[in-house]
Amino acid sequence: MSPTMPRIDVPQDTSDDFDSSGCEARLVESARSGNEDAFAELVHRYQRRVQRVIGRFVSDDETVADLTQETFLRAFVRLSQFDPSRRFGPWLFQIGVNLTLDHLRQKKRRIWWSLFSQTGQEKSPDPEMADPRVKLDLQQEVQTVLEQIPEKYRTVLVLRDLENFSTSEIAAVLGRTEATIRWRLSEARQRFSILWAKRSSLAGTTLPGFADDGTAVSSEAGVE
Structure with missing residues (x-):
């Protein structure tokens, strides 16, 4: 089975499962008719999760807030x-997601740390990464590794x-087939x-690895 990244618990909110009932459809239709209260309710339902998703790509809190606001502004327009x-959620x-990726391209804020060049020669690691005295935080480490993965895989x-x-939801968000999403996920x-x-090795310490079933194992168990 393909490995997955270590589990990081995230706060739950009402938008975690896209609303398939008629309630949200009525809200959307009302908002399309100019009802600002209806759109405000949609913002309330989705704001936390939109902000959280954007925060997976952008580390600056102020930028995350700005991109979240711009997302809802564009949706309203x-x-x-x-x-x-x-369904409104995937849309x-x-x-x-598109707004965030455009921001990253324009500002060149992505960090493309390549551990090996195309010729296979190892590049000098970030000194901070190689310093075993640095206190490692799981979420920070996951984010650092994610930034090394090409955009189309990282997003999935x-x-x-x-x-x-779900696979179908990602396909709807990215405008790709479910088969493409499954392939990209496996590659990612x-x-x-x-x-x-590799990061665990460079850091001079042990980060959680992966069990045979693809789940994270404790740091004591090492990297498989």
């Missing part, structure tokens, strides 16, 4: 273009393994596992 046959996250991995989106997990083990 584009409501007239929304296809009522679609909203598509806006947020974040949405599936950190935010618990494999890349993460390799980089995670």
Whole structure:
């Protein structure tokens, strides 16, 4: 079985399962008709999770808040273009994810740490990574490894393994087939596992590894 990243518990909110009932559809239709209270309710339902997803890609809290606000602003402006046959949640996250990735490209804020060059020569690691005195925080370590994974794989991995989106939901958000999403997820997990083990070695300490069933094991068990 393909490995998954270590589990990081996240706070739950009412948007974790996209609303498949008619209640949200009525809210969306009302918002499309100009009812600002209806749109405010949609913001209330999704704001925390949108902010959390964006925070998986951007570390600066102020930037996360700005991108979250811009996501809902764009959604409000584009409501007239929304296809009522679609679910609102995936459509909203598509806006947020695309906006965030555009921001990262424009500002060149992604950190592409490559442990090996294309010729196979090992590059000098970040001194902080190699210092065993540095206190390692699991969430920080996961984020650091994620930043080394190419965008198209990282996005799928974040949405599936950190935010618990289903394959069909990710396909809707990214506009790809479910088969493509499954393939990218498998590739992403494999890349993460390799980089995670390598980072553990460079850090001079042991980070949680992976059991045979793909779950994280304790730091005492080492990296498989």
